[in-house]
Amino acid sequence: MKGVEVVIISGRTSQQGAGLEVGKTSEEYFKSASYVELSERDAKALGVKDGQPVEVTTPHGSVVVTGRVSEGLDSGVVFFPYGPWANQVFGATTAGTGMPAFKGIRATVKPADGKGVKTLAELVDSLRRWG
């Protein structure tokens, strides 16, 4: 499937804040940072139901996370909580400011049936094996 073109907005959530205080290795943190919110229209176009895995891809990388359907989003916009899952698809270019683009990144989202969401340990391992 081709997938839908979206713009990623990443940001903080209170669950993620509370989760990281339990510990980054906790189940709470995993659940709070390894999903994206999709608009109802985009989820329908992809045939993705709330809780099913989706693959988010940019020129910088791709990552499989849980898809969640949100009423507050326009079609073409996805929300991704800050964290190591989101950071798989963001680039390190800062345009001379020190700040990478964490919001407004163009990406493709498609269903990821049968693919699992990587654990934190697996993501850390991929950083070790980078390049």
Add this chain to the structure above:
Amino acid sequence: MVVHTDVVCPFCGCLCDDLEITVEGGVVANTKNACAVSRSKFMNHGKNRLESATVDGEPVNHKKAVDAAAEILARATRPLVYGLSSTECGAIGRAVELAELVGGVVDNTSSVCHGPTILALQQVGEPKTTLGEVKNRADVVVFWGSNPTEAHLRHLLRYSGMPKGLYIPEGRKGRYIVAIDVRETRMARFADKFIKVDPGSDFELLLVLRAAVRGSKIEAEGVAGVTAKEIEELAGRMKGAKMGIIFFGLGLTQSEGRHMNIDAAIGLVTELNHHTKFLITPMRGHYNVGGANTVITWQTGYPYAVDFSRGYPRYNPGEYTAVDLLARGEADAALVVASDPAATFPAEAAMRLAKVPTITLDQKVTPTTMLSKVVIPVATAGVEVEGTAYRMDGVPLMLRKVVEPHGEVPSDAEVLDMIIERVRALKEEA
């Protein structure tokens, strides 16, 4: 049982100073007045703690870990000292001293949160105030690209939404609250008016709003996804305020335009001050990121992205900022204090922390400690260690110690002192 009152919360830039922490048998048993995140921090601060210092994953005592850290830093040609925003000011001062000693670069987490804000403030100034003034006087409150209902959970309750102020006796009813965001958040539903802006178009909306405040007629039907009528109505509301304030967040700093968005927002506030009193305050995230900027400024002259390689401080965001330094493969060692860049930086930059010897001072296991050559467990500032922190409006407050450090571990400042002493000795030997 001991009940500590007026405890300052060490989580976000609100630094709520009305917490009650109940300690039983040396353990936090309950919290009062704390938000969900604050309660999680106090109740869970003993969970998932690092049980021992490690070098290459092997448990060692603190002295051996400090020796290993000192050797790495003394040998490095371009060490990066990073983090600092979730610890107290004394530790931040020591980190700057260490960066100078090893001729390294010191940067704090503001480079990936409100660094662009600082760039704009340095160009055009900062019309700011304290949160107490906001509570007492502000009758128009605009949240732009910020969401206190997720990131600053008691901001609306204590300062900007609900409380009765000296000149706002009606509390919530006495304030006109606006939320401007690219998506409909809980904050949008709490506000009197929600304006949905197209992603990446805040700059355009800020400029056209400024023009409307000035009295220019908007000829287009709409700008940035907002109708001309809505823009003119908002301009009218803002001009009609007795005192107004814009609280802005990473929706402006992390989007297309970055510091130019903040420049435009301050330009709007400047325009509004021809009509009424209007102010602007960044919603700082980490509880002492303001302190990190303040301490580094009073020690080096610059708030972040400071390079000591020539023996004197130089400032250049985009060059000496942590993400750039790592992504370019320039840093050959890293010291991370009270931060988790392996989780918070794009993987393209974070991977470098696994390629160079990284030293991390933290309480808990994080992706950064997992990648680090040397890990040194430390006590939690504001829970196990006292100190000073700066609120988002620049007001310094005293952090409290409510329990003894887990496993009697030293503080960030104590560990940094030990590393500094050992680096000095190594340099003298050389």
